[in-house]
Amino acid sequence: MADSTSATSPLARRGLMFILSSPSGAGKTTISRMLLAADGEIKLSVSVTTRPPRPGEIDGVHYHFVSDERFDAMVAEDDFYEWAPVFGYRYGTPKGHIRNALKDGQDFLFDIDWQGTQQLYQKDQQDVVRVFILPPSIKELRRRLESRAQDSDDVIDSRMERARGEISHWDAYDYVVINDDVDACFAKVAKILHAERMKRQRQTGLIPFVRELMS
């Protein structure tokens, strides 16, 4: 029997674009890291930004850090799936090799905000899966923001204000997960990813497989 029609080998499937968004402090970065560590079939889409690197951030790993001029040139050359201004800097998702890799079954994880999600969804509805992570309460969100940095009260207030703005976009997502326990939240997100991979339309190997079953 040919490999493509063997029930013991994985069927060919189309990759998906898995978007995780949340207000900052809701745990999106932790969940993303857990997903990337646990699942060998998904990799992070590295965004391009005009923001300068923070201590410890590596060019090409956390972001592709570029100048304003370079970003302008990439916009002019239509190099982005989407881009958006956030906190005074610009961020964009480079098309790069994503399109071809999706055909080969590679999944991509996107850590982008609601604006980017909207644009990506408009460009490619069939491949996009949108997941929004909510904090269990506003009090807990504030506690998480306060505990993670030496930011002043003013900075924390402005982050809280922005978080409320982000939360208002919850209904533009396919799935919403409340992060009151990081392991439970991760388990739910992983289940969503696994179920989405099984969608009939994504399992491109089904047609030859079923043809073989019926012959």
Ligand code: 5GP
């Ligand atoms: P940070 O500067 O803290 O790494 O990210 C700030 C915000 O920019 C986060 O909300 C993050 O989700 C968003 N962001 C990161 N990359 C992209 C991107 O490629 N496109 C869009 N639209 N937002 C992004």
